[in-house]
Amino acid sequence: MTPLTLVIGNKNYSSWSMRPWLVLRQAGIPFEEVRIPLYRPESAALLTTWSPSGKVPALRDGGIRVWDSLAICEYLNERFPEQGLWPADAAARAVARSVSAEMHAGFGALREHMSMNIRARYPGQGRTPECLADIERILAIWTECRARFGGGGDFLFGRFGIADAMVAPVVPHLQAYGVALEGAARDYANAMLALPALQAWVAVAETERIEKFERDE
The missing domain is CATH 1.20.1050.10 (Glutathione S-transferase Yfyf (Class Pi); Chain A, domain 2)
Incomplete structure (x- = not known):
């Protein structure tokens, strides 16, 4: 079975990308990660090949595409009901x-x-x-x-x-x-x-800088 593919942005800055990534990683659901660095000249063109909105995150499951963090999480809940991603009560x-x-x-x-x-x-x-x-x-x-x-x-x-x-x-x-x-x-x-999933995300958060997201420390 072809694994899911999750397209994300820069781990240091992209809180929206973090959300479905944590669900997949913590639940132990196999997936491939595609990271597209944001705010580069080539970013927009790369993003549109994966996401109709041109934004991250985006999920591909065979011929199915899902974009938006919460929509992806809802799809994962339907796709993997045994994971109990929402409370049973x-x-x-x-x-x-x-x-x-x-x-x-x-x-x-x-x-x-x-x-x-x-x-x-x-x-x-x-x-x-x-x-x-x-x-x-x-x-x-x-x-x-x-x-x-x-x-x-x-x-x-x-x-x-x-x-x-x-x-x-x-x-x-x-x-x-x-x-x-x-x-x-x-x-x-x-x-x-x-x-563990959050620690894994933090451990590999990029050291690159996007100046528009930086401020004096």
């Missing part, structure tokens, strides 16, 4: 889908002022009122999900799943910008940082 599953959609559609201030840069450290930067409000909401999600549904493991709904993958990039965001965490939010962030 209907109430928990509804919350997990809502959290994932909120993460997908919201938190623009965090993305703008605390963009992902795994290898950099910017303590104290980016803390606009809007960004701090985004962080407060995200930490509330983590704390509530852990309290209501997390009894079966270390993640939002016990075992690692799509909801964790959707919020995962926030953890290196907060680490890079020196945001202190407490209580359940701290414990959850530590569990994510210890996740």
Whole structure:
């Protein structure tokens, strides 16, 4: 059987690419990785050969193409139902889908002022009122999900799943910008940082620089 192919961007910066990559890697689903460095003269042409939107990530499964992080994760859930990527309980599953959609559609201030840069450290930067409000909401999600549904493991709904993958990039965001965490939010962030799939992503994050995503340290 031909393995899935996941097309991603620069691991140091592309939080959207990270999400389905973590799902595949942590679930042990075989896949081939195609990395297209972004913001180069040839990037757009390369991207359009894989993704109708011209953006990453994109998944190819034989003749099927799926683009957009959350759509890919939903497809993987349908393709590999035995992996339990959404919670089995209907109430928990509804919350997990809502959290994932909120993460997908919201938190623009965090993305703008605390963009992902795994290898950099910017303590104290980016803390606009809007960004701090985004962080407060995200930490509330983590704390509530852990309290209501997390009894079966270390993640939002016990075992690692799509909801964790959707919020995962926030953890290196907060680490890079020196945001202190407490209580359940701290414990959850530590569990994510210890996740083998996340550690594998961080270990090979590019050392190249894209100047538009860099700031003075």
